[in-house]
Amino acid sequence: MLRAVALRAGGVLALLAIWWAVAATHLWSEVFVPSPGSVWHQLLQTSTTHDGQRGYAGHLLYEHLWASLRRILLGSLYGVVGGIVLGLVIGLVPTVRALLGPLVTFVRTLPPLAYFSLLIIWFGIDESPKVILLFVAALPPVAVATAEAVRGVHEDYVFAARSLGARRWQIPLRIVLPSALPEIMTGVRVAVGVAYTTVVAAETVNGVPGIGGMIRDAQRYNQTDVVVLGLLTIGASGLLIDALLQLAERRLVPWRGRS
Amino acid sequence: MNKTYGLALGAVLCLGLAACSSGTGAAKASGGGENSDGTPKTLRIGYQLIPNGDLVVKDQKWLEQALPKTKITWSRFDSGGDVNTAMIAGSLDIGLAGSSPVTKGLSAPLNIPYKVPWIFDVIGENEALVARKATKITELRGKKIATPFSSTAHYSLLAALQDGGLTESDVKIVDLEPQDIQAAWTRGDIDAAYVWTPVLSELEKTGKVLVTSKDLAAKGKVTADLAVVRTAFAGKYPKALTLWLQQQDRAIKLIRSDKATAAAAVGRQLNLPPDQAGKQIDQLVLLDGRQQAGPQYIGAPGRPGAFAQNLFSAAQFLKAQNKIPSVPEQTVFQQGLAAKELADAFPG
Numbered sequence: 322m323l324r325a326v327a328l329r330a331g332g333v334l335a336l337l338a339i340w341w342a343v344a345a346t347h348l349w350s351e352v353f354v355p356s357p358g359s360v361w362h363q364l365l366q367t368s369t370t371h372d373g374q375r376g377y378a379g380h381l382l383y384e385h386l387w388a389s390l391r392r393i394l395l396g397s398l399y400g401v402v403g404g405i406v407l408g409l410v411i412g413l414v415p416t417v418r419a420l421l422g423p424l425v426t427f428v429r430t431l432p433p434l435a436y437f438s439l440l441i442i443w444f445g446i447d448e449s450p451k452v453i454l455l456f457v458a459a460l461p462p463v464a465v466a467t468a469e470a471v472r473g474v475h476e477d478y479v480f481a482a483r484s485l486g487a488r489r490w491q492i493p494l495r496i497v498l499p500s501a502l503p504e505i506m507t508g509v510r511v512a513v514g515v516a517y518t519t520v521v522a523a524e525t526v527n528g529v530p531g532i533g534g535m536i537r538d539a540q541r542y543n544q545t546d547v548v549v550l551g552l553l554t555i556g557a558s559g560l561l562i563d564a565l566l567q568l569a570e571r572r573l574v575p576w577r578g579r580s
Numbered sequence: 581m582n583k584t585y586g587l588a589l590g591a592v593l594c595l596g597l598a599a600c601s602s603g604t605g606a607a608k609a610s611g612g613g614e615n616s617d618g619t620p621k622t623l624r625i626g627y628q629l630i631p632n633g634d635l636v637v638k639d640q641k642w643l644e645q646a647l648p649k650t651k652i653t654w655s656r657f658d659s660g661g662d663v664n665t666a667m668i669a670g671s672l673d674i675g676l677a678g679s680s681p682v683t684k685g686l687s688a689p690l691n692i693p694y695k696v697p698w699i700f701d702v703i704g705e706n707e708a709l710v711a712r713k714a715t716k717i718t719e720l721r722g723k724k725i726a727t728p729f730s731s732t733a734h735y736s737l738l739a740a741l742q743d744g745g746l747t748e749s750d751v752k753i754v755d756l757e758p759q760d761i762q763a764a765w766t767r768g769d770i771d772a773a774y775v776w777t778p779v780l781s782e783l784e785k786t787g788k789v790l791v792t793s794k795d796l797a798a799k800g801k802v803t804a805d806l807a808v809v810r811t812a813f814a815g816k817y818p819k820a821l822t823l824w825l826q827q828q829d830r831a832i833k834l835i836r837s838d839k840a841t842a843a844a845a846v847g848r849q850l851n852l853p854p855d856q857a858g859k860q861i862d863q864l865v866l867l868d869g870r871q872q873a874g875p876q877y878i879g880a881p882g883r884p885g886a887f888a889q890n891l892f893s894a895a896q897f898l899k900a901q902n903k904i905p906s907v908p909e910q911t912v913f914q915q916g917l918a919a920k921e922l923a924d925a926f927p928g
Contacts, residue, residue: 351689352668374902441760445769446726527754534755541661541730542684542903543668 355546360553363546367535377547378538380530386554388530389520392448393562396455397516401509404460408467408505409493418468425468429461433522441526451523458519459512466508470501503577506570513566517559615649620817623652623824626663626675630805631846631860632701633831634676639845642827647820661730663808667692673813674824676700678732679804683894686916687904695814697821697918698807698828699872699887703776706863707733707803708792709740710783711772712765717744717790720751723771726764729755732793732803735897737774739801740791777860794865802890814921825925829869835861836868869926873919881923884914891916 337357344356351359367382376382407425411418433454440450474497482496498505521533528534532555539547570577613621623643627634637643644652655672657663660681666672667685677685685692714720717740727737738748756764758779764770765783772790773783793803807828814821835842839858847857872878879885891913898904 350668352665372902374900377902438759438763442763442767445767446754446756446760446764447769526760527756529755538729538755541659542898543661543664543690544903 352543352545355549359546360549363544363550367547367550377535378529382550382554385530385532385535385551386558389524389532389555390558392451392455392523392531393513393516393520395452396519397459397509397513399452399456400459400512400516401463403456404463404508404512405467405498405505407460408464408508409471409497411464412468412471412501413493413497422468425461425464428457429465433458433519434525437522437526446527450526451520451528454523455516455519459516462511462515463505463508466511467501467505470504470508471497473504474500503570503574506566506574506577510563510566510570513562514559517555520555614817617649618817619647619650619820620673620813621649621651622673623647623650623820624671624673625652625654626657626666626672627654628657628659628663628676628805629850630676630701630864631850631857632805632864632866633828633835634700634807635849636831636834636842636845637827639849640831642830643824646823646827650820659730664690664692667694667808667810670810672810674807674809676805677808679802679806679891679894680730680732680735680898682806682808682916683891683913684898684904685808686891686912687895687898687908688906692808693811694808695811695916695918695921696806696878696887697809697814697921698825699867699877700805700807700828702797702865702867703732703736703803703805704794704797704863704865705792706780706860707736707774707776708780708784709737709772709774709790710780710787711790712768712770712787714772714790715788717741717746720744720772720790721746722751724752724754724769725772725774726754726756726761726770727774728757728761730903732805733774733776735894736793736796736801736803738897739796739799740774743791743796743799743801777863797865800890801893802887804887804890809918809921814918818921818924821921822925825869825922829926832866832868835866869922873922873926878917878922879919881920884917884919888913888917 341357344354364382367377369381370376377385407421411421411425437450437454440454444450444453478496478500479492482492487495520531521536524531524533525537528537532551536548536551539545539551615621627638629635638654655666657666657675660677663672663675663677664681664685667675668690682696684690685694709717711720714723720741725737727734737753741748741751754770758775761770761773761775762779762782765773765787772787775783797803809821831842840854843854843858843861846852846861847854850857852860867877873880875883875885877885877887879887888910892907892910895904895907895913899907
């Protein structure tokens with residue numbers, strides 16, 4: 322345990338050292354490789370009010386992060402709930418599988434930026450198109466994982482439950498869902514990851530406050546240190562959320578890998 | 581043990597790669613050498629789709645004719661920020677950027693070694709503030725106004741609000757690209773927008789123009805599309821720069837004397853019918869070489885023009901927006917105007 326922590330800390334420190342060394346050589350201009358020091362300076366600047374300017378573009382860093390996280394969490398939540406329901410139906414009802422299966426695959430292959438302009442026309446420029454974009458992006462991984470897992474549930478479980486007197490409506494909720502849960506949890510982690518990578522696309526339109534909007538704005542002014550700060554912030558929050566999901570997975574499906 | 585070696589190897593590899601790639605970067609920045617007649621072997625131009633003389637020069641291939649031994653590459657850019665990045669990378673010799681990105685480029689920390697030898701156009705009626713219901717700027721208090729951030733329109737919007745007695749916090753400004761502004765306007769999500777043609781023309785059908793960039797220019801808030809030339813290139817190939825400037829001047833004169841030919845050329849580049857291209861050209865203020873050398877614009881050697889003052893106010897705006905850490909001295913912008921190069925191209 323201690324060794325694992327030491328290894329991770331060592332890895333991060335080594336990366337920081339390489340970054341610092343590359344920046345210190347001044348082989349590239351500060352615009353290409355901002356030094357750790359200037360990124361740190363931007364962290365302080367964007368987290369405080371100075372010269373009458375509040376953080377970056379009028380919002381503090383944590384407000385940008387919270388705006389992005391809120392979109393990710395809402396989009397993932399709707400995507401996970403919708404994906405589980407859709408996946409259950411697709412996995413259990415062959416007719417629905419034939420009808421909707423190709424559609425889910427179709428949506429899954431669409432690049433988010435390609436249909437985002439349609440969402441803008443339909444739903445406007447505020448929060449709804451952003452959350453809907455993340456929902457559409459997060460739904461297919463969960464739906465596919467659930468459908469596959471449901472089809473893979475051992476028939477013996479279902480037969481056993483029936484012969485023990487389970488009612489028809491009890492089978493999906495009491496038998497199928499718990500058996501499929503390990504795979505569904507993997508689908509959820511993938512979905513949250515997809516939502517993370519999509520949030521920057523969602524914030525290309527009226528994205529401030531939001532980390533993606535902040536990065537985009539900074540890019541236009543060649544403020545690479547702010548871009549790097551935004552990347553580090555969103556990456557770190559992603560690690561944290563994934564760790565929480567892994568914890569939830571261990572709590573919800575403690576039997577994983579032991580059957 | 582193995583891990584330590586791996587890490588060390590990784591670090592060495594990284595540094596090695598860094599050294600290699602920066603080596604090629606330096607080679608690129610120095611350009612492809614020169615021909616026997618003193619012209620450069622390559623000339624890399626960054627252009628944007630703006631209906632000014634640059635597109636006439638490109639369409640008529642005048643530069644290729646004036647510099648037959650030079651390999652000329654035209655790369656399209658969508659924003660001045662990207663032109664700045666390409667300039668820093670040493671991948672461009674001459675580029676087009678708005679006055680706002682050029683100000684940013686001339687200021688610390690970028691300090692891009694380039695200068696402004698030419699003003700492609702002064703923005704006129706092709707950028708304007710349109711409102712759905714309001715008839716005066718003060719009526720916009722508390723309303724939602726869209727504009728593409730970091731653009732000349734963004735700068736003009738804040739200048740217009742200030743002029744109308746409002747501050748940035750009195751309204752809600754949202755960052756939208758022109759096509760999204762049109763969608764949001766149609767849906768009724770925004771109350772006003774500061775944007776350019778062709779979206780501007782669509783908005784005018786259902787809205788009212790409150791102020792144009794031409795009005796603001798008359799009040800001293802000039803926005804323009806500028807040429808930037810790498811200082812090293814200008815120093816090494818003065819003849820090529822002179823020829824480049826003369827082609828731009830020729831394009832302005834063609835637009836004035838033979839509008840139909842010029843409009844057709846611009847229309848081909850923009851995929852527009854000539855009459856529409858002609859209308860868009862009319863909305864810009866175009867200046868020939870003599871006018872640009874006047875005291876109002878780039879000026880003469882030793883007597884930098886008033887345009888430096890414009891870039892200085894743009895720097896104050898960027899500072900207030902927190903986009904640059906400090907406002908440079910006004911002399912930085914006076915030296916940023918290539919008045920000598922302009923005078924060499926149009927003597928007498």
